[in-house]
Amino acid sequence: GAVVSQHPSRVICKSGTSVKIECRSLDFQATTMFWYRQFPKQSLMLMATSNEGSKATYEQGVEKDKFLINHASLTLSTLTVTSAHPEDSSFYICSASQIVLKGKYEQYFGPGTRLTVT
Amino acid sequence: GENVEQHPSTLSVQEGDSAVIKCTYSDSASNYFPWYKQELGKGPQLIIDIRSNVGEKKDQRIAVTLNKTAKHFSLHITETQPEDSAVYFCAARGSGGTSYGKLTFGQGTILTVHP
Numbered sequence: 001g002a003v004v005s006q007h008p009s010r011v012i013c014k015s016g017t018s019v020k021i022e023c024r025s026l027d028f029q030a031t032t033m034f035w036y037r038q039f040p041k042q043s044l045m046l047m048a049t050s051n052e053g054s055k056a057t058y059e060q061g062v063e064k065d066k067f068l069i070n071h072a073s074l075t076l077s078t079l080t081v082t083s084a085h086p087e088d089s090s091f092y093i094c095s096a097s098q099i100v101l102k103g104k105y106e107q108y109f110g111p112g113t114r115l116t117v118t
Numbered sequence: 119g120e121n122v123e124q125h126p127s128t129l130s131v132q133e134g135d136s137a138v139i140k141c142t143y144s145d146s147a148s149n150y151f152p153w154y155k156q157e158l159g160k161g162p163q164l165i166i167d168i169r170s171n172v173g174e175k176k177d178q179r180i181a182v183t184l185n186k187t188a189k190h191f192s193l194h195i196t197e198t199q200p201e202d203s204a205v206y207f208c209a210a211r212g213s214g215g216t217s218y219g220k221l222t223f224g225q226g227t228i229l230t231v232h233p
Contacts (some may be wrong), residue, residue, distance in 0.1 A: 043224065043225050044162070110161050112159070
């Protein structure tokens, strides 16, 4: 199956600093990538959708100036958490869509990044 | 937007028994329904999916059924093994409007298979 990687897997940062998380589709080109946040024992909540070469579309309630998303190529998207605060501590998961047939695509998830803001 | 309800929240079975997880969705325009398995500290892994033009799909010990009229779909795991223990999420993908292309997840089911 399609492989999506994330880096780093874990990061600890101090309050007020910025952290960048990378998401890569390793063996396919992803026209669309998604970023999710997951709090402990909860479901995945979509933060934003990004298409290669265009601005990301953010879900309601997600601050676009705080969570900067860049989708510079068909295999790489980055999420930067700016001026991080302890409440931003969470498990961040990216996902990439792979076209399997005309008009049909499947979505594969990365292993996630555990962000802890102290 | 789409709303997906998943039940039960926890499910405990004996090894070899079957496990069934059910989900309902609200948007009749949703057309793709994947199931993901998530182990602790890892990202979700796609285990099976079904599209709106199919009523049932099976892959070895795993099967998924879809009832479009009732707007619900279910995951069936037969001959469960301890390695099946994980959190399972259902999802529905919208096909129109603001939900287009987006997965909405259920709340998750913690499945525990006892040896």
